[in-house]
Amino acid sequence: MAVKQSPKSPALESVPMKEPTAVLSVQDSPFARKLSAFVRLSQEEMEAMSDLYRRRRHFTVGSDMIHQGQKDQCAYVLASGWASSYKILPDGSRQIVDFQIPGDFLGLRSVLFRTSDHNVEPLTPVQASEVQQKDLLDVFGRTPRLATAVLWAASRDEAMVVERLVDLGRRSASVRMAHFLLELGSRLRMVGLADKTGYACPLSQYLLADALGLSAVHVNRVLRELREEGLLTFQRGRVSFDDYDGLVAHAEFDRSYLDLDGPLLG
Amino acid sequence: MAVKQSPKSPALESVPMKEPTAVLSVQDSPFARKLSAFVRLSQEEMEAMSDLYRRRRHFTVGSDMIHQGQKDQCAYVLASGWASSYKILPDGSRQIVDFQIPGDFLGLRSVLFRTSDHNVEPLTPVQASEVQQKDLLDVFGRTPRLATAVLWAASRDEAMVVERLVDLGRRSASVRMAHFLLELGSRLRMVGLADKTGYACPLSQYLLADALGLSAVHVNRVLRELREEGLLTFQRGRVSFDDYDGLVAHAEFDRSYLDLDGPLLG
DNA sequence: CGTAGCTTTGATGTAGGTCAAGAAATGTGG
DNA sequence: CCACATTTCTTGACCTACATCAAAGCTACG
Numbered sequence: 001m002a003v004k005q006s007p008k009s010p011a012l013e014s015v016p017m018k019e020p021t022a023v024l025s026v027q028d029s030p031f032a033r034k035l036s037a038f039v040r041l042s043q044e045e046m047e048a049m050s051d052l053y054r055r056r057r058h059f060t061v062g063s064d065m066i067h068q069g070q071k072d073q074c075a076y077v078l079a080s081g082w083a084s085s086y087k088i089l090p091d092g093s094r095q096i097v098d099f100q101i102p103g104d105f106l107g108l109r110s111v112l113f114r115t116s117d118h119n120v121e122p123l124t125p126v127q128a129s130e131v132q133q134k135d136l137l138d139v140f141g142r143t144p145r146l147a148t149a150v151l152w153a154a155s156r157d158e159a160m161v162v163e164r165l166v167d168l169g170r171r172s173a174s175v176r177m178a179h180f181l182l183e184l185g186s187r188l189r190m191v192g193l194a195d196k197t198g199y200a201c202p203l204s205q206y207l208l209a210d211a212l213g214l215s216a217v218h219v220n221r222v223l224r225e226l227r228e229e230g231l232l233t234f235q236r237g238r239v240s241f242d243d244y245d246g247l248v249a250h251a252e253f254d255r256s257y258l259d260l261d262g263p264l265l266g
Numbered sequence: 267m268a269v270k271q272s273p274k275s276p277a278l279e280s281v282p283m284k285e286p287t288a289v290l291s292v293q294d295s296p297f298a299r300k301l302s303a304f305v306r307l308s309q310e311e312m313e314a315m316s317d318l319y320r321r322r323r324h325f326t327v328g329s330d331m332i333h334q335g336q337k338d339q340c341a342y343v344l345a346s347g348w349a350s351s352y353k354i355l356p357d358g359s360r361q362i363v364d365f366q367i368p369g370d371f372l373g374l375r376s377v378l379f380r381t382s383d384h385n386v387e388p389l390t391p392v393q394a395s396e397v398q399q400k401d402l403l404d405v406f407g408r409t410p411r412l413a414t415a416v417l418w419a420a421s422r423d424e425a426m427v428v429e430r431l432v433d434l435g436r437r438s439a440s441v442r443m444a445h446f447l448l449e450l451g452s453r454l455r456m457v458g459l460a461d462k463t464g465y466a467c468p469l470s471q472y473l474l475a476d477a478l479g480l481s482a483v484h485v486n487r488v489l490r491e492l493r494e495e496g497l498l499t500f501q502r503g504r505v506s507f508d509d510y511d512g513l514v515a516h517a518e519f520d521r522s523y524l525d526l527d528g529p530l531l532g
Numbered sequence: 533c534g535t536a537g538c539t540t541t542g543a544t545g546t547a548g549g550t551c552a553a554g555a556a557a558t559g560t561g562g
Numbered sequence: 563c564c565a566c567a568t569t570t571c572t573t574g575a576c577c578t579a580c581a582t583c584a585a586a587g588c589t590a591c592g
Contacts, residue, residue: 038378069522087432090518095435097428109421112304112414114530117425117523137531140414144407148378151417155375158424159383162363165427166353168434169361169479173548204570213435215549220572236557252356256335257383264380265403439580470538481581486540502589539588549578556571562564 029053030103030191031077037190038152039145039265048143052077055130059083059122066107066120073110074130078102081126082202085118086210096211097161099123099184099203103191108154111136124202145265152264159257168213176212177222178251181232181239186255198232198240295319296369296457297343303456304418305411305531314409318343321396325349325388332373332386339376340396344368347392348468352476353384362477363427365389365450365469369457374420377402390468411531418530425523434479437518442478443488444517447498447505452521464498464506 032049035041041049056079059065065083066073083100085107097118100106110116111133140147163183167176184201188194205223209216226232231247233240241247298315301307307315322345325331331349332339349366351373363384366372376382377399406413429449433442450467454460471489475482492498497513499506507513 087428089432089436093436095432097431109425112418112421112530113425113525114527115522117525118428137414141410144410144413147410147413147417148403148406151374151413151420152378154417154420154424155378158420158427159375159379161424161427161431162353162384165363165431165434166355166361168431170355170359206570216570217550217572218548220570221548224572256381259379259383261380264378472538482538483540483582484580487580490540534592536591537589540586542585543583545580545582547579547581549576551576552574554572556569558567558569560565560567562566 029077029079031105033191034103035146035149035153036263037260038263039149040263041146041149045143045146048139048146051139052131052135053129055132057128057130059126059128061122061124064119064121065126065128066110066116066118068116068119071115072133073107073116074132075105075107075111075136076120076128076130078104078106079127079129081128082123083120083126084123084207084211085120087118094210095213096207098157098164099207099211101184101187101191101193105131105150105153105157108150123207148265152259156259159259163257164211173212173214173218173222174225175251176214177208177219178226178231178247179253180208180212181234182247182251182253183255183258185239185241186258186260190260196241196244198238200237201234201239202237295343295345297371299457300369301412301415301419302529303526304529305415306529307412307415311409311412314405314412318397318401318405319395321398323394323396325392325394327388327391330385330387331392331394332376332382332384334382334385337381338399339373339382340398341371341373341377341402342386342394342396344370344372345393345395347394348389349386349392350389350473350477351384351386360476361479362473364423364430365473365477367450367453367457367459371397371416371419371423374416389473414531422525425525429523430477439478439480439484439488440491441517442480443474443485444492444497444513445519446474446478447500448513448517448519449521449524451505451507452524452526456526462507462510464504466503467500467505468503 032041032046057076065076066085068088078100080102083106084096085098085100086094086096088094100120106120107116109118111131140150160183163179167179171179185194185199188199193199205219206216208214209219212219214222223234227234231243231250233242247253298307298312323342331342332351334354344366346368349372350362351364351366352360352362354360366386372386373382375384377397406416426449429445433445437445451460451465454465459465471485472482474480475485478485480488489500493500497509497516499508513519
């Protein structure tokens, strides 16, 4: 039910910012890296993609990137920082749908739909490339394989939302939390922001609560349980896996839904 | 937690089957109708689409259309009948992610991913067109606008999953049920299978429970409440809106996430 | 006309919510 | 670098929405 977000996250400084300027090269961007998991991109496709990268923008915490109900919104590719996409209900409560990390494409629906059905806001300072509707449709027309790759990325995002749905529908709070933090770890590893031991994480317990359909109080209790069971520690902006295998077992974590097994299209 | 589905649904016969053979004409198919909500399809695009329609298949209740964990799955476009897509958890419980109705594209993820991350099974006898990976990628290469339209349709599906997520995370059982049945009504209206008074619905209370993250017992109680409040009646395979406006208010139903306002691409 | 799956209802249990309030941590201005 | 303000985190006491268990009554087809 918490509506406020943290203007000052405890882990803000500890998130590796990975010298944003270095990301300007298209091939090395987290986004290209992610799409490469699906198609082996040609030189031409790389260039088409760089057209999407022209307009670089910066967002500070508290400023909206995409706003529910507004028209003609842009999409973005996150270069650095974290964001969250969420819906606000009439009674003021909030459901966070997903968190975005570097390399994530965000706001696809707000481009394809006439009006955006959700909000996106930065959780840390964010560097992102603006993608306008026209650019996106042009690129699709020129390089269908890239279009397919974007479709694949969108499907992967949907798979994650589905997994969150299973979390809320059928898993206990503890399993849910473990599952979620493992998924986040997997995603961060894909872009080099996590390893087996854990990762820096700027999420407050309020944010976790709104993402997992729990109360902040219960989030706290669940985190304590997991810590006391020696599975994982989430403190001072860092998630540490104390017993990775035990955690995977506890969470029944099967990451096949993240489709990580190398390019499908040659 | 219910794992069994209904081999004999009470409403099975009352679902209008809309003479399946008449749907063979591409322009009139519910699928074309749905995509037309996004792009005005050219003759060429219609023809490309008809390539996706070649292999028509029939499924009986109890046979799987798509199976979790299997490789090289097909996708389908539903011509008639209802299906449900779901995930089974290790403990045997089930979360239904969505129900498919005529015109719905199903199993996109199972084509794009190496292995399917979910199951799809018919709830009534089903007529569907099989879409193989190759067909789909070919069509994308030839007609990018069609690819964009499919991307749009996939985004619309994701928007519905997101709304289900909000249901499970932040809405009470009663609001959740009302919201869900209204959404289903909107979707059915788009393909001419519902009107303001209601629609034929082959879903058992067990299925509703597994979709909404409730127990079947509680589904029953919630339906009774809604009936006693004069909002809606769900009996003998038919959902009747007794007080549509009251229901919309109760459910806080805002259907902008279905993006119904006419073609975006000329 | 039997029986297998549905629906309905009552009694009882519990996971997680809400309220409240103190302790850490973090940021801000001097 | 310190005192104060603001979030966050943490814990305890209590409560409620929904689950679970159990047992009848329906319905529909075989």
